[in-house]
Amino acid sequence: MGGILESLRERGFVRETTDDAGLERLVASGPVTVYVGFDPTAPSLQLGNLVPILALAHLQRAGHRPIVIMGGGTGMVGDPSGKTEMRKLLGTDEIGTNLGFFRDQFARFLDFSEGKALILDNAEWLLPLNYIRFLREIGRNFSVNRMLAAECFKIRLDSPTGLSFLEFNYMLLQAYDFLELYRRHGCRLQLGGSDQWGNIVAGIDLIRRVEGGEAFGMTIPLITTASGAKMGKTAEGTVWLSADRTSPYDFYQFWINTDDRDVGRFLRLFTFLPLEEIRPLEALQGADLRRAKEVLAFEATRIVHGEEEASKARAAARALFGGGPEVGEGAPSATLSASGLALGPLAVNLAADLGLCGSRGEARRLARQGGLYVNDDPVAEDRTLGPGDARNGIIRFRAGKKRHLLVKVE
Numbered sequence: 073m074g075g076i077l078e079s080l081r082e083r084g085f086v087r088e089t090t091d092d093a094g095l096e097r098l099v100a101s102g103p104v105t106v107y108v109g110f111d112p113t114a115p116s117l118q119l120g121n122l123v124p125i126l127a128l129a130h131l132q133r134a135g136h137r138p139i140v141i142m143g144g145g146t147g148m149v150g151d152p153s154g155k156t157e158m159r160k161l162l163g164t165d166e167i168g169t170n171l172g173f174f175r176d177q178f179a180r181f182l183d184f185s186e187g188k189a190l191i192l193d194n195a196e197w198l199l200p201l202n203y204i205r206f207l208r209e210i211g212r213n214f215s216v217n218r219m220l221a222a223e224c225f226k227i228r229l230d231s232p233t234g235l236s237f238l239e240f241n242y243m244l245l246q247a248y249d250f251l252e253l254y255r256r257h258g259c260r261l262q263l264g265g266s267d268q269w270g271n272i273v274a275g276i277d278l279i280r281r282v283e284g285g286e287a288f289g290m291t292i293p294l295i296t297t298a299s300g301a302k303m304g305k306t307a308e309g310t311v312w313l314s315a316d317r318t319s320p321y322d323f324y325q326f327w328i329n330t331d332d333r334d335v336g337r338f339l340r341l342f343t344f345l346p347l348e349e350i351r352p353l354e355a356l357q358g359a360d361l362r363r364a365k366e367v368l369a370f371e372a373t374r375i376v377h378g379e380e381e382a383s384k385a386r387a388a389a390r391a392l393f394g395g396g397p398e399v400g401e402g403a404p405s406a407t408l409s410a411s412g413l414a415l416g417p418l419a420v421n422l423a424a425d426l427g428l429c430g431s432r433g434e435a436r437r438l439a440r441q442g443g444l445y446v447n448d449d450p451v452a453e454d455r456t457l458g459p460g461d462a463r464n465g466i467i468r469f470r471a472g473k474k475r476h477l478l479v480k481v482e
Contacts, residue, residue, distance in 0.1 A: 075099065076134035082347060083340040085127045087266050087293040090276060095288045098260060104136045106261040107253055109194070109246065111143035111151060112170035113162070116314035117177050119304030119326075122376070123292055123341060124263055125181050130344075132182060132189060139259055140178050140191045141249060142171050145198030151246075152239040153224035153267040177313055180376065190257065197252050198245060210248055213281045214274070219243060222270030243274050250275030254285055266291045295341065298333035313376050320377040321404065324385035327369035335364050343371035392468075392476055404428075405478040408467075413481055416456040419446055419469075428469050428477040438471055445470040 077099055080086050089095050098104055108124045110117070117125075128138040147167050162170075175191060182189045219225060222243065228235040250272075253259035262272050272289035279287045295303035304311045311326050312318040318326075330338055336354025339345065345367075353364040366386070374382035406426040420435040423444060429435040438444040439453045446461060447468050461467050462481040469477040 076131060076136070079134075079347075080127060080130060083130075084337060085123070085130070085292055085341070087291045088269070089291075090273060090289040094286070095261070095290065098288060099136075104131075104261055105139060105253075105257055105259040106131055106136055106263060107139035107141055107250075107259050108263045109141040109143055109146065109249060110174065111147040112167050112174055113147065115170050115173045116312045116317050117174065118313060119311040120295070120302070122313065123295055123303075124265070125178070126342065126375075127263055127292060128189075129181050133344075137187075138182055138189045139253060139257060140182070140189070141253070142174055142191065142193045144168070144171055144193040144195030146194055146242065146245050146249070148195075149238055149242050149245060151224075151242050151271075152228050152235060153242075153265075153271065173314065180378075192253075194245075194249050194252075198248070206244075206248075210244060210251075210278070210282075213278055214244060214247075219270075219274075222274075224267060224270050243271050246271040247275040247278045250287065251278050251282060254279050254283065254287060260285075260287045262287070262289050264289070264291055266294050298331045315377060315381070320373055320381040321385045321388050323376060324369045324373045324382065324389060327372050328365050328389060330365055330368060332361055335361060335368060338372075339364065339368050342375070343368065344375070345371060392478060404476055405480060407480050407482055410459065410481055413457060413459055413462065416458055419451045419455045419457055420444065420453055422457065422479070423469055423471065423477075426469075426477060426479060428471050428475060435471075443472050 077086075077096060106128065108128055110121060128140070132138050144167055147162060147170075148164070171193065178184075178191055184191060219240070220229070224243075225235060225240070228239070246268075250259070250262055262275060264272055269289070269291050272291065276287045276289055279285045297303060310318075311323065327338070327342075336350065339350045339353060340347070343350070353367055356364050369389075370382050370386050373385055377385075404427075408422070408426070420429075420439050421432055423429045423435040423438075424432040429438060429444075435444060436453050439451055439455070442450050444451050445468075446455070446457065447463060448470070457467065459481075465481050467479040467481065469479060471477075
């Protein structure tokens with residue numbers, strides 16, 4: 073398999089396709105219209121969404137046309153795939169607000185000028201549907217027996233909460249999306265997470281039954297870390313693509329803290345670097361691997377937040393971890409008056425009051441466990457600070473291995 077499909081496989085974007093040979097012929101025949109759907113379940117996209125988005129970006133760079141479907145309609149039902157219980161039902165106002173944020177975020181990754189990519193809301197064709205007509209024209213093409221055999225439904229049927237009839241309709245709605253995009257825009261390829269296989273196949277089958285057309289599907293593997301954790305989740309919570317929810321600096325630090333075993337794989341997935349540039353980086357070992365992590369962090373942050381913010385985050389991290397007196401813009405920082413420092417405040421109190429720890433109780437517990445540091449030295453629970461702790465006007469706080477704070481004394 074050559075070209076873009078081979079590149080996507082080598083980068084790790086492809087788990088399975090509905091027809092390898094047919095998809096290869098389709099891509100070789102000329103520009104293909106391909107779509108991915110995103111339900112507006114939050115006011116920001118998150119790191120897990122970045123994988124299918126970047127797959128679309130690679131396809132667009134190869135000359136194909138992406139369609140982003142925002143689920144203003146399907147979001148009102150809720151996808152049961154991969155969930156052991158029913159999703160929270162969102163109101164129309166909340167869905168509308170979330171869709172607005174989504175539109176702005178997608179523009180960072182795809183070129184929507186001159187019809188090179190489309191962004192559509194499936195509420196346009198789902199909300200006006202007449203239920204009886206939909207059942208007669210679309211529902212009759214679905215076998216309940218086959219639907220119940222789908223993995224997304226089997227998980228829910230075996231769960232304590234079961235599967236609601238509302239969610240049972242989701243597969244029909246997503247399949248109908250594919251049919252509408254086939255009719256309106258000649259879309260013949262759907263991408264989705266591995267948990268979307270049943271929904272994708274249902275859409276392909278619907279297109280064949282209703283229009284006599286041929287369509288294809290490709291799933292992307294669920295990205296987990298080497299430790300088995302779900303990608304994009306940390307002890308502090310979800311990693312978001314919005315700077316308001318995860319700052320560019322914290323986003324950069326997420327990548328710097330990548331497990332050594334994941335660096336090469338993530339360079340392939342989360343950067344646009346050519347593979348010939350990635351191979352030497354993923355071959356690095358030991359302390360040299362830090363250089364590969366910095367490349368990964370910069371490139372991933374540049375894709376999501378732009379080159380300026382990526383450069384600021386890199387400079388801030390170098391200042392923070394390099395031990396120099398500079399406070400890089402974007403680094404977690406706070407200000408303390410020299411007169412306040414002269415009063416001899418407790419380090420644990422400052423750690424909480426300046427936001428490094430969630431509370432003074434947490435700071436005290438951390439100090440007792442040897443996990444609270446000032447200028448890289450562990451501090452006791454009763455340790456006070458004074459003017460001598462400021463080095464070049466800076467006190468460096470650290471909680472555990474990854475939480476840092478630069479306190480500027482003025």
